[in-house]
Each structure stands twice: as structure tokens, then as C-alpha cells.
Amino acid sequence: MPTLLALLVGFAGVGYRLALLFADVPPTNSDEATMGLAALHIARGDDFPIWFYGQAYMGTLEAYLAAPLVALAGPSVLVLRLPTLALYASFLLLSWRLTRRLGGDRWYALLVVAVLALGSDRVVKNQLIAGGGYPELNPAGAALALLTVGLCLTGAGARLPRWAAWGLICGVLLWVDPLILPYVLTLGALLVARRWRELAGRAGVVLTGALLLGAAPMLVDSIGHGRNPATAVLAAGGTGAPSDWADRLHGALVLGPSLATGFCSPGRCATWQLWWAVAFPVLLVLAALTAWHTLRRVGGGPGSAERVSAGVRLALLGGAAGVIAAYAVSNAAGQTPIESSRYLSCLAVALPALFWPLRQAARTLAAHRLTAQRQFAEVAASGEGGYRHPPEVESIKATGGRPAGRMARMAGIGALTVVAGVLGTGVAATVDVVRTAPDVHAEADRHRSLVDTLGALGVRNVRGGYWTCNRLTYATGENVVCAVVDDDLSPGFDRLPAYRREVAADPDAAWVAPVGSPLAARLDERVGAESGALDVVTVAGWRIYLPRR
Known part of the structure; x- marks a missing residue:
């Protein structure tokens, strides 16, 4: 049942975004058109750009993905965004699989997919606009985490292809956009800790070779032109006078998580939508403590499934914290916090780990209730035939058979409340996008009229x-x-x-x-x-x- 529901929810998420594309939502802009021009030049064979035109960073992977469609159907925003829609669909599938490999049950995986299927203004912009560097980050990050689980669990003979895939994805990400780098570092550190002996041999050679292959466009350009992409990336973190630290922290810790996770209306965050700014760090800390406790408590070898799950979850949470920290020190967080929250788009990669405390609390509550019901049934049955119960049994009957501790009940109810808040706030933000769609479509029609008039003139x-x-x-x-x-x-x-x-x-x-x-x-x-x-x-x-x- 949950698998079927997840499939339906996933199709609904993809269908919702496809409907938005036909309605010209989200609105396009000249930066996306610049990627479209790169795709047009690639399709014609006129140019094969490595970087986004006009700068020495942010690779043009999206242009190469769209070029065949542009060659077939001609230039349009729709054909430019169909590959990004496919990337989103792959992210849903990878997130489901990652959640299951981490030990989450199907109902928990359904929750993760449901949250990712929702689409606020900021979220669908990050996922669908082919402006460079965002739509491909989340599926790549989920794929890296999934490969990390496999590399920690599978036998040595089956790991070389996974090492190659891990290195290739990392190399491509370094070329496309380094925003995902915190996840690369934390997941990489886990692999070094688990497989350092293997990395000293053939696996290390395969990994390095694949990484260099993925980053080849960046390396060739950097060597040929003497350019350092890292310098350009750092310069893009905000221009002008440095932002005040209070503004940066407000943009990164208050507005950022709510915008990036999909809880805000188009262009603004209402006060009630900022509750996630409190819940997010609490969940982050609780999830990290849960994973750390599992690593310290669970017996068996380092390759046991439960320890691997805890290690990967901890790496994902560390990556999410690193993404927020990097954003908080940038001028962009203070200068343009609404628009620049796109730099936090890859927080979605960590959702299977972030929601883990909610899963644990809900499961504990459900287990206590099931146990209580069984005990009550046994006690009630034992009362037949005039049997007199001892005092502890009478106590169970008097309390309705609910032996769960108060803390467990409170935690479970709190978890269900947070889940309801996540889904409710996400649905409200998604509805806001639908409400603005007619205005966005009308603006796109006006632009098409401009194009037609220029042609007629x-x-x-x-x-x-x-x-x-x-x-x-x-x-x-x-x-x-x-x-x-x-x-x-x-x-x-x-x-x-x-x-x-x-x-x-x-x-x-x-x-x-x-x-x-x-x-x-x-x-x-x-x-x-x-x-x-x-x-x-x-x-x-x-x-x-x-x-x-």
C-alpha cells in the first residue's frame, strides 16, 4: 500500500510540475535564456561552451542536456526545462531508494516523497529553471549518498563500478556547481574512514580517474586559460559593501530554511511560515544525536547495516549544516536573502536523515500503543470466571492498558504535529504558486506578442x-x-x-x-x-x- 501511494504521489509531483511548465510557471528570465542560447549554439554546432556565458564558473551541463531537444523542436522555454523535469523525477526515485536503504520503512519513505512532491515558488524555481547549477544538484547528491551506502555494505568485488560512479558524479559536480561540496566532503570522509585500505589500492585509482574525467571540462579550461573557478565562485557570494552579520544570520537561519524547504509564498515569507526556522535546527541536532548514539551503541562490525545507515545519515546532516554555514558567511545571505535562498536548494538531499527523529518518535508511540492494547486484551481475558487480578494488573486495567511513558507519548504527538505542520505549510505554499500562475502566464503571452510584433516590423x-x-x-x-x-x-x-x-x-x-x-x-x-x-x-x-x- 505505501509503495503504491508513493508512486501515485510521485506521479502527482511530476504532473504538477509539468502542468506548471505548460502554464509558463515559474517565470523565465535572461539568465535561463543564456543557458538556452548555449543549448542553441551546441545544437547548431556553433559553439561548445564550458562555462555559463560571461563568467568563469558554473558549467553548462543543462545546455548539453537540452541541446538535442532544441535541435528537434527549436528554441523554447519548455524544451529547455524538460530535462530539468526529468532530473526532478530522478530525484524523487533516488530519495525513495535512499530512504529505504537507510532503513526507513515504506511509510517513512512515502513521507519523504510526499514532502518532495510539494512545490512552493522557490522550490519549483530551483528544480525547473534551467539557469545553471541547481536542478542537477539534488539528484546528484542523492545518488552520491546511495552509492556511499552501497560502497559501505557490498563486497569488494562489486565496489569498483560504484567507486567509478562516485568519482564521476563528484567530478561533474565540481564543474557544474560547488554548492554541493559540503555533502561531497562529509560522504567522502565517511568512505575514507570505512574503506581507507581499499582506497590505497585499485579503488583509489579508479575513483581518481573517474573524478578527473568528470571534471575534465573545468580542468581543461582552467589549465588552458589560467583561470581559477574557485576565485570566481567566491566573488559571486555577494558584491558591494559587506553585509551586517545580523542580516546574514537572519537570511541564513530564519528565512533560508523555510524558503529552501518549500514553506514560503512567492517572493515572501509570512510570519506563520517561519515556524520551520525553529523546527529545522532542532531536528538537525536531534537527528545528529540519534545517528551518533546509534554508532556508539550498535554492536557488530563497521559494515553492519545499522551502523552504515547511522554513518550516512550523520554525513548528510553534516553536509546540510555545511551548506547553511557556507551560505551564512556570504554577503548574499544578507543582501538578497529571498532570491539567494536558492543557494540552500540542496538541503532537500538531507531530508531522509533530517526527518529520522520524527520516524523514531512516531514508531515508539505506535509500538507502545500496540503493546498496551495487547496487554489490555490479555488482562481482560484473564478476568473471566471470577479470577481476581493482582494489584499491578488492576492498575493496567484502570489506565486503559497504556503503559507507555509520558515522554514517549509527548514525543510521538509532537512528531505527528511536526509532520502535519510540514505537509500543511507545504500545501499552502504550493497552492499560492497555483494562484499566481494566471498572472505569470499572462506575462509570458505579452512577451510572445512582443516577439511577434518585432517580427512583423x-x-x-x-x-x-x-x-x-x-x-x-x-x-x-x-x-x-x-x-x-x-x-x-x-x-x-x-x-x-x-x-x-x-x-x-x-x-x-x-x-x-x-x-x-x-x-x-x-x-x-x-x-x-x-x-x-x-x-x-x-x-x-x-x-x-x-x-x-
Whole structure:
């Protein structure tokens, strides 16, 4: 029964996200379009970029995954996101399998899948937007944890392929996005502690070779151009003046867990949705203590299933703590806590370990109740035929056959309350996404009208803001090329400098700006009847400025 329910819940989670994609949710942006342009260039054979255009970090794995679909169906947001939807589906499957391998029963695995099937605004953005570095992290992290369990339990002869897979995934992750690095370090430390003798032999060679293969794009580029991706990653942790530590801690410890786990409404966290900021660290500590106690208590060899489960759970919890710590020391946590909470997206990898205390408390409560019912039945049966019970039996009958301790009952009820809170808050945040879908779809329709109008006007080159340009260029399959300008009309940040050169060479290049934007207000000053002024065409929330000839 729980397996079937988990399958249905998983299909519901995937179906919900597929429906969002057809409704143009979550909203796309120019960063996602930049990955789309990379996929377009790969599909055409024009370019094979290693890094996200305009920077020396964040690998373009998503572009390579989408390139075959772009080649078949042409450029669109939907074809760009179908691979990320597949990555999400694989994450559900891997999380179910990981939970079971850790010793969780099917009902507990169902809980994990149910939580992951929900989708708040921040969660579906992390999972579906092909903007680089997020959709692939969670399935890769779950796969590493699952491989770690296998490497700790299986015989030596069956481990070499797992060592190769572990190294390959780590290498690819180092190229794509180092946000998952805390999990790599904690799971790797567990493997070193368990299999250090094996790693000194062939396994170490296989692991190293596979890791180098996975990281080959990064290594080749770094050696060839003398670039250090780590420097670029550190620089991306926030710009400008350093954030106040109070702001960083508020962003990382109060807003971060609630946003990343999927408990907040689009663009904001209501006060009642922040209860998870208290529950999360409590669960993290309790889960770590439970795993540590199991490691100290359980007998048998280091390869026993229960000890391996405890070790992997402890590694996952350590990885989650490391992710939060790394985020807390970054400027991004204080400067842009709502949007930057995407850096905590891989906290979901640790959910099978994080919820473990809830499982233990609920199981203890259920076991006590079952035992009490059996004892009461035995006592009641023994009372037939005028049999007089001793005082301790009379006590059991008087209490209704509930010998469970008060602490166990309180812990069990508390666990069920937290589970209800997790599911209830997640459902509320998911409903909020559905409510905003019509507005997001309407905005996407307005952008499609802009594309159609530019085509009808025969416009080939335009200038616009950063969040306009690459989105427009990708949507038109580079039939319209856009150069970025700031609100004061000065040149902006072009991730593909060739676009600026092409636009600069066109004397008839137009301008595009959203209605009511600062850029539109500045361009409106140049609209008039005099020679050299601009003519304006307004279409569905956009203004197109055409040079008068």
C-alpha cells in the first residue's frame, strides 16, 4: 500500500510540475535564456561552451542536456526545462531508494516523497529553471549518498563500478556547481574512514580517474586559460559593501530554511511560515544525536547495516549544516536573502536523515500503543470466571492498558504535529504558486506578442535592459539580437559581446523596454516629431522605439 501511494504521489509531483511548465510557471528570465542560447549554439554546432556565458564558473551541463531537444523542436522555454523535469523525477526515485536503504520503512519513505512532491515558488524555481547549477544538484547528491551506502555494505568485488560512479558524479559536480561540496566532503570522509585500505589500492585509482574525467571540462579550461573557478565562485557570494552579520544570520537561519524547504509564498515569507526556522535546527541536532548514539551503541562490525545507515545519515546532516554555514558567511545571505535562498536548494538531499527523529518518535508511540492494547486484551481475558487480578494488573486495567511513558507519548504527538505542520505549510505554499500562475502566464503571452510584433516590423537588432535582452534573443532563435544597456542608456553587461558588436553596426537598431520602467521613461524623452527622434510602438506591456529616418 505505501509503495503504491508513493508512486501515485510521485506521479502527482511530476504532473504538477509539468502542468506548471505548460502554464509558463515559474517565470523565465535572461539568465535561463543564456543557458538556452548555449543549448542553441551546441545544437547548431556553433559553439561548445564550458562555462555559463560571461563568467568563469558554473558549467553548462543543462545546455548539453537540452541541446538535442532544441535541435528537434527549436528554441523554447519548455524544451529547455524538460530535462530539468526529468532530473526532478530522478530525484524523487533516488530519495525513495535512499530512504529505504537507510532503513526507513515504506511509510517513512512515502513521507519523504510526499514532502518532495510539494512545490512552493522557490522550490519549483530551483528544480525547473534551467539557469545553471541547481536542478542537477539534488539528484546528484542523492545518488552520491546511495552509492556511499552501497560502497559501505557490498563486497569488494562489486565496489569498483560504484567507486567509478562516485568519482564521476563528484567530478561533474565540481564543474557544474560547488554548492554541493559540503555533502561531497562529509560522504567522502565517511568512505575514507570505512574503506581507507581499499582506497590505497585499485579503488583509489579508479575513483581518481573517474573524478578527473568528470571534471575534465573545468580542468581543461582552467589549465588552458589560467583561470581559477574557485576565485570566481567566491566573488559571486555577494558584491558591494559587506553585509551586517545580523542580516546574514537572519537570511541564513530564519528565512533560508523555510524558503529552501518549500514553506514560503512567492517572493515572501509570512510570519506563520517561519515556524520551520525553529523546527529545522532542532531536528538537525536531534537527528545528529540519534545517528551518533546509534554508532556508539550498535554492536557488530563497521559494515553492519545499522551502523552504515547511522554513518550516512550523520554525513548528510553534516553536509546540510555545511551548506547553511557556507551560505551564512556570504554577503548574499544578507543582501538578497529571498532570491539567494536558492543557494540552500540542496538541503532537500538531507531530508531522509533530517526527518529520522520524527520516524523514531512516531514508531515508539505506535509500538507502545500496540503493546498496551495487547496487554489490555490479555488482562481482560484473564478476568473471566471470577479470577481476581493482582494489584499491578488492576492498575493496567484502570489506565486503559497504556503503559507507555509520558515522554514517549509527548514525543510521538509532537512528531505527528511536526509532520502535519510540514505537509500543511507545504500545501499552502504550493497552492499560492497555483494562484499566481494566471498572472505569470499572462506575462509570458505579452512577451510572445512582443516577439511577434518585432517580427512583423522587420526589426533585426535592438537594445534593451539586461533582463530583456537574452530572453528576447533566445525566444527568436537569434533572429532578433539584443545588446544590453543600463537605465541611463550606457552600455550594460553583455554576456555575449558579439551581440553588442552586431547591434552597434546597425544604424536602424531599435530599443525595447517594459512599459513603466526607468529605461522606458528615459527613452520617452527622445520621442518627438523632430529629426533623429524616436517613434514608439506600444504592444502588450512593452514599448518598441524605432529610429526615425
